Amino acid sequence: MTQHVTDGVRLQLDPKFHLKDPTTSELGLAIVGQGILMIDEMGYESFTFRKLAERIGTTEASVYRYFKSKHRLLLYLIALYWTWMEYRLMLATRNVVDPRERLRLALHELTRPIERDDLFPHVDERVLYRVVVAESSKVYLHRDVTDENRDGLFLSYKRLCRAVADLISVVSPRYAYPVALVSTVVESSHLQRYFAEHLPRLTDVDRSRTDWSTTEFLTDMVFRTIAPDM
Amino acid sequence: MTQHVTDGVRLQLDPKFHLKDPTTSELGLAIVGQGILMIDEMGYESFTFRKLAERIGTTEASVYRYFKSKHRLLLYLIALYWTWMEYRLMLATRNVVDPRERLRLALHELTRPIERDDLFPHVDERVLYRVVVAESSKVYLHRDVTDENRDGLFLSYKRLCRAVADLISVVSPRYAYPVALVSTVVESSHLQRYFAEHLPRLTDVDRSRTDWSTTEFLTDMVFRTIAPDM
DNA sequence: CAGTGGCAATAGTAATGCTATCATTCTGGC
DNA sequence: GCCAGAATGATAGCATTACTATTGCCACTG
Numbered sequence: 001m002t003q004h005v006t007d008g009v010r011l012q013l014d015p016k017f018h019l020k021d022p023t024t025s026e027l028g029l030a031i032v033g034q035g036i037l038m039i040d041e042m043g044y045e046s047f048t049f050r051k052l053a054e055r056i057g058t059t060e061a062s063v064y065r066y067f068k069s070k071h072r073l074l075l076y077l078i079a080l081y082w083t084w085m086e087y088r089l090m091l092a093t094r095n096v097v098d099p100r101e102r103l104r105l106a107l108h109e110l111t112r113p114i115e116r117d118d119l120f121p122h123v124d125e126r127v128l129y130r131v132v133v134a135e136s137s138k139v140y141l142h143r144d145v146t147d148e149n150r151d152g153l154f155l156s157y158k159r160l161c162r163a164v165a166d167l168i169s170v171v172s173p174r175y176a177y178p179v180a181l182v183s184t185v186v187e188s189s190h191l192q193r194y195f196a197e198h199l200p201r202l203t204d205v206d207r208s209r210t211d212w213s214t215t216e217f218l219t220d221m222v223f224r225t226i227a228p229d230m
Numbered sequence: 231m232t233q234h235v236t237d238g239v240r241l242q243l244d245p246k247f248h249l250k251d252p253t254t255s256e257l258g259l260a261i262v263g264q265g266i267l268m269i270d271e272m273g274y275e276s277f278t279f280r281k282l283a284e285r286i287g288t289t290e291a292s293v294y295r296y297f298k299s300k301h302r303l304l305l306y307l308i309a310l311y312w313t314w315m316e317y318r319l320m321l322a323t324r325n326v327v328d329p330r331e332r333l334r335l336a337l338h339e340l341t342r343p344i345e346r347d348d349l350f351p352h353v354d355e356r357v358l359y360r361v362v363v364a365e366s367s368k369v370y371l372h373r374d375v376t377d378e379n380r381d382g383l384f385l386s387y388k389r390l391c392r393a394v395a396d397l398i399s400v401v402s403p404r405y406a407y408p409v410a411l412v413s414t415v416v417e418s419s420h421l422q423r424y425f426a427e428h429l430p431r432l433t434d435v436d437r438s439r440t441d442w443s444t445t446e447f448l449t450d451m452v453f454r455t456i457a458p459d460m
Numbered sequence: 461c462a463g464t465g466g467c468a469a470t471a472g473t474a475a476t477g478c479t480a481t482c483a484t485t486c487t488g489g490c
Numbered sequence: 491g492c493c494a495g496a497a498t499g500a501t502a503g504c505a506t507t508a509c510t511a512t513t514g515c516c517a518c519t520g
Binding site: 042043045046134135137138140141142143145146149154157158161162176177178179180181183184187188191192194195198199201202203204205213214217220221224225227 | 272273275276364365367368370371372373375376379384387388391392406407408409410411413414417418421422424425428429431432433434435443444447450451454455457
Binding site: 060 | 511
């Protein structure tokens with residue numbers, strides 16, 4: 001039987017993302033861990049399985065045994081992030097009963113600058129976050145969205161948006177666009193950070209790693225938007 | 231001297247986008263016009279200059295005489311859209327003095343469903359809009375953003391956001407994030423339409439071509455967000 | 461010790477993005 | 491109506507890409 005290589009909390013993704021579960025071997029962990037680093041360094045387009053195999057001292061064919069395509073690896077990484085974020089949201093809001101406060105904490109978690117976290121021993125979450133910011137929209141702005149959606153590859157993202165949208169609906173039951181507002185916030189939090197870094201004239205937030213203005217901008221936007229009619 | 235092939239209002243883009251101005255020849259117009267159609271049909275990744283050349287009855291080498299890469303062609307198309315949108319915004323808000331009404335009209339123009347417009351005789355604006363919705367983020371989520379930004383290839387987008395942000399600042403001078411709010415609205419308007427079509431559980435807006443809920447959602451969001459403190 | 465799973469090694473495919481060269485056709489100015 | 495130069499076509503080629511197929515070794519396990 002295959003065995004997990006490390007201990008501790010582990011996020012297991014649906015087998016649809018991979019051909020062979022990368023958490024069950026050193027090679028698999030290296031593919032994921034180094035894959036994140038390389039996509040961050042060179043960008044998704046320039047990243048290839050050939051380069052990855054070379055870097056981790058294996059062969060292209062072996063990488064293809066874990067992920068059937070480069071695009072599936074990216075899907076896996078993004079789903080890993082969403083699943084991790086769902087977990088963080090749950091932690092952040094557990095034991096809080098006031099609906100507004102629950103929503104505030106959720107938005108805080110969703111839009112805050114990411115720090116190192118040791119949930120995945122072989123992954124630096126800050127790097128994963130940079131990959132999500134720069135590459136996540138490429139997983140759905142893609143000709144195969146429909147098929148991949150049917151296969152359930154976006155479920156974690158949809159669950160997450162739904163969960164936060166439900167918090168909004170508790171606070172403001174008559175607000176008509178809770179899901180659209182949440183997906184707008186999520187995508188905007190990524191985009192504003194990307195703009196701050198690369199196209200600063202498209203934002204007012206600044207680019208320091210510890211910047212909270214994105215969080216402030218979006219939290220304020222949500223609470224004002226869902227407020228009952230003036 | 232080269233001459234324009236058609237008459238009427240014409241949006242001329244900065245020569246940095248192309249090697250040879252595609253508006254100065256039938257071939258150039260075909261490259262742009264059919265390029266838009268093919269990117270819409272098959273998606274940017276599957277689109278190639280080889281296929282385009284075949285479709286318009288020319289050769290790959292001739293296409294490369296107009297655009298030095300497929301990526302530059304996409305940049306050209308997106309800039310064409312932004313420039314066209316700037317023009318539409320100007321038309322929509324001229325002769326209106328009330329700042330709130332100017333802002334409302336601008337947001338309306340920016341987020342409304344696109345109809346056929348005969349500004350470009352060889353381009354169906356609805357198709358160009360679909361290309362913008364599905365592909366525009368690929369022009370900046372790209373390893374060469376920094377260089378391309380330095381070359382001024384995003385100027386029309388930045389000018390547009392700045393112009394609308396200035397309208398916000400007139401209405402609400404103390405609001406701290408006008409530019410971020412505008413870029414959020416612009417990107418969200420594209421994304422919500424894309425989600426409505428492909429990932430409907432990530433939005434509440436519907437996908438009919440004549441749907442106004444995106445406009446309503448975003449206009450409402452902006453006016454509530456910039457309202458003076460309650 | 462036989463068999464299984466995991467991996468490396470090698471080779472190959474069709475397609476991609478892009479360049480180079482040279483011949484042909486078209487155009488405008490005299 | 492001719493000629494220079496521009497625009498285009500035709501063809502070839504390049505390195506790289508994403509991905510597949512096959513084979514055989516080695517370690518562990520039953």
